[in-house]
Structure formats: structure tokens, C-alpha cells
Amino acid sequence: xxRESSAGYITRAPRSSGLADVLEILLDRGLVIDAYVRxxxxxxxxxxxxxxxxxxxxxxxxxxxxxxxxxxxxQVDDSKSVPDLxxxxxxxxxxxxxxxxxxxxxxxxxxxxxxxxxxxxxxxxxxxxxxxxxxxxxxSSR
Amino acid sequence: xxxxxxYGITRPRDLPERLTGQGISLIESEGRAAVVSExxxxxVEATRRNLLAHADVVEQLxxxxxxxxxxxxxxxxxxxxxxELLALPEIEQLLERHKGTCELTLRGTYEESVLAEVGxxxxxxxxxYRAAPSVEAGIALGEAVGEGLADRRARDxxxxxxxxxxxxxxxxxxxxxxxxxxxxxxLLVERGGVEAVEKQLEQLAGRMSPPLHFKLVGxxxxxxxxxxxxxxxx
Numbered sequence: 029x030x031r032e033s034s035a036g037y038i039t040r041a042p043r044s045s046g047l048a049d050v051l052e053i054l055l056d057r058g059l060v061i062d063a064y065v066r067x068x069x070x071x072x073x074x075x076x077x078x079x080x081x082x083x084x085x086x087x088x089x090x091x092x093x094x095x096x097x098x099x100x101x102x103q104v105d106d107s108k109s110v111p112d113l114x115x116x117x118x119x120x121x122x123x124x125x126x127x128x129x130x131x132x133x134x135x136x137x138x139x140x141x142x143x144x145x146x147x148x149x150x151x152x153x154x155x156x157x158x159x160x161x162x163x164x165x166x167x168s169s170r
Numbered sequence: 171x172x173x174x175x176x177y178g179i180t181r182p183r184d185l186p187e188r189l190t191g192q193g194i195s196l197i198e199s200e201g202r203a204a205v206v207s208e209x210x211x212x213x214v215e216a217t218r219r220n221l222l223a224h225a226d227v228v229e230q231l232x233x234x235x236x237x238x239x240x241x242x243x244x245x246x247x248x249x250x251x252x253x254e255l256l257a258l259p260e261i262e263q264l265l266e267r268h269k270g271t272c273e274l275t276l277r278g279t280y281e282e283s284v285l286a287e288v289g290x291x292x293x294x295x296x297x298x299y300r301a302a303p304s305v306e307a308g309i310a311l312g313e314a315v316g317e318g319l320a321d322r323r324a325r326d327x328x329x330x331x332x333x334x335x336x337x338x339x340x341x342x343x344x345x346x347x348x349x350x351x352x353x354x355x356x357l358l359v360e361r362g363g364v365e366a367v368e369k370q371l372e373q374l375a376g377r378m379s380p381p382l383h384f385k386l387v388g389x390x391x392x393x394x395x396x397x398x399x400x401x402x403x404x
Contacts, residue, residue, distance in 0.1 A: 037375045038375050038383075038385075039384070040386050041386070041387045042387075042389070044225040044226075045387075047221065048347075050221050053275065053356070054221055054224060054225060054239075054242040055216070056241075057394045058239045058241030058242065058244075059178065059179065059238050059241060059244070059264075059396045060244065060397070060398070061255065086309060088349060089308065089309045089312025090305070090312055092312040092315040092316060093299055093312040093315065095315075096285050096288070097300060097311075099282075099285055099286040
């Protein structure tokens with residue numbers, strides 16, 4: 029259903045293929061007429077909590093700080109920072125080395141905070157039950 | 171009489187067997203048709219399965235002709251209520267307006283390396299945190315990273331949408347989800363205009379990736395562009 033573009037940075041899907049694709053458009057948008065609508069729903073709150081991560085929290089700030097601290101800034105491609113200029117000449121060796129360091133660092137962070145590559149989409153939960161228990165544990169940890 | 175679950179509104183036509191097999195039918199009136207199925211007792215659960223089933227129905231029907239997708243959970247008490255809905259002049263206007271349109275949803279997400287770019291400008295705070303990694307220093311640094319990320323988001327959203335807006339009939343944005351969400355946009359385009367957006371996006375990705383990743387979904391029914399402004403009747 030999905031394919032990666034040649035550049036690898038565009039994911040293209042012809043139709044909605046996961047919860048993340050449909051959640052907002054089906055719950056917040058779509059045809060609705062106040063005078064006629066009879067909305068009868070359960071589970072909405074739990075689902076939306078799952079997707080709308082609160083950013084402005086101490087927890088998040090500390091994670092950002094930790095990540096920035098561990099990331100080697102030389103890895104940034106278009107960076108014009110001082111370390112980058114000094115690395116010229118030994119570039120190949122340096123970039124190989126820093127790449128490993130950055131990836132290792134991020135993997136460790138991801139593991140620590142439970143941020144896997146699947147956190148954006150929802151291939152893991154097959155029904156409402158799973159996402160509910162996830163939401164619950166997340167909200168109670170705040 | 172049983173209640174009806176409303177998937178959307180379309181023009182009268184033959185439904186594919188795949189849909190009639192799921193109990194989905196049309197209630198037709200004067201060139202307009204409500205896509206419904208009979209509803210069991212109890213509320214509609216907003217589970218992953220139910221949401222995707224709703225999307226599947228309207229998206230399949232949209233492949234052939236105009237569909238005004240209903241919001242999830244729209245329930246009609248009777249067939250008469252469906253006929254009342256179909257009789258609204260606004261419905262006919264929307265069906266005409268969206269005759270040849272579709273929606274593309276575009277989400278931008280950063281990979282974690284964006285933090286290195288944002289952090290590159292925060293040397294004093296990083297240095298302070300490295301020297302004494304206290305909670306206070308961490309919050310100060312993290313807050314600055316959060317602000318840098320917010321600036322970056324605003325800048326990237328503007329860059330992307332400035333280039334895509336000329337290709338769209340209408341553009342709607344909403345708050346991105348998650349710490350690494352960059353932007354969320356819905357573009358209303360002509361059905362024939364999808365390719366132009368794809369091409370422009372390839373160019374944007376060439377300039378902005380990494381750290382920006384794009385996800386483009388569609389052509390979808392015009393989920394985000396069917397809102398009616400109707401006074402509530404007491």
C-alpha cells in the first residue's frame with residue numbers, strides 16, 4: 029500500500045492506511061449538521077489522548093536536553109558550526125565515526141523513552157483495546 | 171424502526187458488491203443519495219477497526235464519483251431523517267462543488283537529527299548542562315530546544331505551504347501531533363492536480379530532507395472541506 033520515494037523522505041499512500049491517517053479527519057472533520065446530528069460515541073477521548081502528546085512538560089524538556097547533549101553536532105550536514113570547519117580533511121573517517129556515535133546515542137534514547145519507529149503509526153494495535161491500555165498508562169504517568 | 175449509520179452522501183449509483191455485502195445501501199432522493207447501514211443497538215465505538223471501516227467505505231466510493239464523507243459517529247434515527255438531510259440545499263451545493271475535487275493530507279515529521287540542528291545554536295546552555303547536568307540546567311536547555319523546534323516548525327510549514335498553495339483550491343492546517351510533528355495540512359485539489367503536488371513535494375524533499383519527512387495520503391474524499399455552517403435548531 030505504501031512506498032518510499034526514491035529520495036526516501038516521502039511516504040506515499042493512495043488511501044488512509046492507519047489510525048493516524050484517519051483519526052483527525054474522521055473525528056474533527058467530515059460532514060456534520062448541528063440541527064440533525066446524532067452523535068453517539070465512546071472511546072474518543074482515549075483515542076485522541078494517544079495521539080496528542082503534550083509537549084510543554086518538564087519530562088519532554090529533560091529528554092530534549094539529554095538528546096541534544098548526546099547528539100554530536102558534527103553530524104549535521106548543513107551545519108556551519110566551528111567543529112565542522114575543523115573536521116575538513118579527515119572528513120570521511122570523522123563522519124563515519126560520528127554517525128555511529130549519533131545512532132548509538134539515539135537508539136539508547138529511544139529505548140529509554142520508549143520512542144520506537146512505530147510510535148507514529150499504529151501497526152501494532154489491532155483493535156481499540158490495545159491503544160486504550162497505552163493511553164491509560166501514558167496519562168497516568170503524567 | 172432501526173437507526174441508520176451515515177457514511178456520507180453521494181450521487182445515486184450502483185454500489186460495488188464488496189459494500190452491499192457489508193450491509194451498506196443507499197437512500198436516494200432527487201439525484202442525491204445517503205450511504206448508510208443499519209445500526210445495532212448501543213453507541214458506536216471509536217475503535218481502530220470502526221474508524222478504518224468508515225474510511226474504507228467513503229474512500230472506495232470516492233474513487234468513482236463525488237462523496238461528501240460524514241463525520242464518524244453520525245447516526246440517523248430514521249429513513250425520514252436521511253431524506254430531510256438530502257433535501258438541504260447546502261448538500262446539493264456541496265455535491266456540485268466537490269464534483270471533481272479530492273483531498274490530499276500532508277504530514278511533515280522530523281527525524282531526531284533536527285535536535286542537533288536546533289541544538290547547534292544553543293552552545294552556552296549545552297555547555298552549562300554538560301558541566302553540571304542538574305534538573306534546572308536540563309529544563310533550561312530543553313525549553314530552549316522546544317522553542318527552537320517551534321520556530322523551526324513555523325518556518326518549515328510556511329516554506330512548504332507557500333509552494334503548495336498555488337496548486338490547491340484550498341488549504342487547511344492543524345496542529346501537528348507528537349514532539350517531532352512538523353505540520354499537518356489538508357489540500358483540496360482538482361482530481362487531475364494530484365500529480366503536480368507530488369512533483370512539487372519531490373522538489374521540497376530534495377531541499378528539506380533530512381530532517382523533514384513527508385507523508386502524503388490521497389486522493390481522498392474531501393473530509394476537511396465539507397463543513398456546513400448551519401444554525402442549530404432548538
